[in-house]
Amino acid sequence: xxxxxxxxxxxxxxxxxxxxxxxxxxxxxxxxxxxxxxxxxxxxxxxxxxxxxxxxxxxxxxxxxxxxxxxxxxxxxxxxxxxxxxxxxxxxxxxxxxxxxxxxxxxxxxxxxxxxxxxxxxxxxxxxxxxxxxxxxxxxxxxxxxxxxxxxxxxxxxxxxxxxxxxxxxxxxxxxxxxxxxxxx
Amino acid sequence: xxxxxxxxxxxxxxxxxxxxxxxxxxxxxxxxxxxxxxxxxxxxxxxxxxxxxxxxxxxxxxxxxxxxxxxxxxxxxxxxxxxxxxxxxxxxxxxxxxxxxxxxxxxxxxxxxxxxxxxxxxxxxxxxxxxxxxxxxxxxxxxxxxxxxxxxxxxxxxxxxxxxxxxxxxxxxxxxxxxxxxxxx
DNA sequence: TCCCGATGAGACTATAGCGTCTCATTTCAT
DNA sequence: ATGAAATGAGACGCTATAGTCTCATCGGGA
Numbered sequence: 001x002x003x004x005x006x007x008x009x010x011x012x013x014x015x016x017x018x019x020x021x022x023x024x025x026x027x028x029x030x031x032x033x034x035x036x037x038x039x040x041x042x043x044x045x046x047x048x049x050x051x052x053x054x055x056x057x058x059x060x061x062x063x064x065x066x067x068x069x070x071x072x073x074x075x076x077x078x079x080x081x082x083x084x085x086x087x088x089x090x091x092x093x094x095x096x097x098x099x100x101x102x103x104x105x106x107x108x109x110x111x112x113x114x115x116x117x118x119x120x121x122x123x124x125x126x127x128x129x130x131x132x133x134x135x136x137x138x139x140x141x142x143x144x145x146x147x148x149x150x151x152x153x154x155x156x157x158x159x160x161x162x163x164x165x166x167x168x169x170x171x172x173x174x175x176x177x178x179x180x181x182x183x184x185x
Numbered sequence: 186x187x188x189x190x191x192x193x194x195x196x197x198x199x200x201x202x203x204x205x206x207x208x209x210x211x212x213x214x215x216x217x218x219x220x221x222x223x224x225x226x227x228x229x230x231x232x233x234x235x236x237x238x239x240x241x242x243x244x245x246x247x248x249x250x251x252x253x254x255x256x257x258x259x260x261x262x263x264x265x266x267x268x269x270x271x272x273x274x275x276x277x278x279x280x281x282x283x284x285x286x287x288x289x290x291x292x293x294x295x296x297x298x299x300x301x302x303x304x305x306x307x308x309x310x311x312x313x314x315x316x317x318x319x320x321x322x323x324x325x326x327x328x329x330x331x332x333x334x335x336x337x338x339x340x341x342x343x344x345x346x347x348x349x350x351x352x353x354x355x356x357x358x359x360x361x362x363x364x365x366x367x368x369x370x
Numbered sequence: 371t372c373c374c375g376a377t378g379a380g381a382c383t384a385t386a387g388c389g390t391c392t393c394a395t396t397t398c399a400t
Numbered sequence: 401a402t403g404a405a406a407t408g409a410g411a412c413g414c415t416a417t418a419g420t421c422t423c424a425t426c427g428g429g430a
Contacts (some may be wrong), residue, residue, distance in 0.1 A: 176361070176364065
C-alpha cells in the first residue's frame, strides 16, 4: 500500500494547499486520512513534500505538453494544443500559486523558467508562421497566455466552466479576443 | 511623523509581502526602516496591518475605477477605461495574490466580491451594446479580464513592459486577441 | 498460522514568530 | 528651551508547528 498512500498524500496536499497555502502537516495528513507521522515517513519534511508535489506538477505538465506538441504539424497548432493540454492539467499546478516558498528551491525555479522558455520558443515559431500580430511583443504573448491559463484553471476549479469549454475559450480568446469586431487597428 | 510613518510601513509591507507572502513583521519593519514595536503601535497586530493594506488596495482600486467610469459615455468605453485604470493601479493590489489569509476576513472578501460583481455588471452592459461575442459566457469574460490584468501587472512589476504599453496590450488582447486574423468562427 | 512491513496515535523537544512591555532617545510643537 | 509624543532597541513570554521517537496495531503474503 506504500505507493497508494504516497499518492493519496500528494493528492491531499494539493487540495489542502490550494485551500490554504500555509496548510500545516496536520491539515494535510487529515485531508489524506493518514497519520501525521506517515507524511514524514514518506517525505521527510514539509519542504520535501512540497518539492515532491511540485516535481509531480512539473512532470505532469511536461508530459501533457510533449504529448500535445507531438500531434501538431505547425507551430501555431502546437501552441493551440499545448495551451489546451495545460488548461486540462490545471489541477496539478494550481497550488503553485500559493506555495511561494518553492520559488527558493533552485530546481523548481529552474524547471519553471525552462517551461516558460519553451513556451516563448513556441510563440516565436508561431510568430514566424504569421500567427502573431507583429506589433505585440513576445513577452506579452507569453504573459497573457499564462494569465489566461491561470484564469481558466481557476474557473474550472470553481465550477464556473467545464474543462472542455474552458480549453475552447482560452484559445478563442488568444486567437480572437472577446469582442465581435476588430477594433482600432 | 505619525502619518508618514504609517504610510511608509504600508508601502514596505506591500513590497515585502510581494517578495514573500509569509514575510514576518521583522522583515516588514526592516523594509520600512522602522522598529518592530512601531508596527504594532500603528496596526496592533500583523493581521491588522494586512487588513489596513488590503483596505488601502480596495479603496485605491475603487477610486481609480470610479474616476475612469465617470469619463465614459458607453459601457464598452467604461470597460476599456476601467481596465486601463486597474492595470495602472496594479502595485496596490498585487500583494493580494500572496496574502491568502485575507480570504478569511469577511470584510475584505465582501469587497472583492463587490468589485467582481461591478465588473460583471459592466461586462453585461457592454454585451448589450454588442461589444461581447454572444457565444462567450460572461463568467469567462470577467475571468479572462482578471487574468490579463494580473498578467499585465506582473509584467510591469517585473520590468518587462511599461505601464502604458501594458494598458494598451491588455485592451488590445481583450478586444482583438493576439492573432493576425479571425480564426475558426 | 505466523511474521514483517506499514501505519496510527501520541508524547516530546526545539524553534520561529507574534505580541507586550520598558526605558532611553529622538523629534516636534509651543 | 522645554515638555509631550513618537520612536528604537531589546528583553520576555506564549503559542503554533515542524520534526523525532516509541509502541501498539493492522494487514497481506509465505
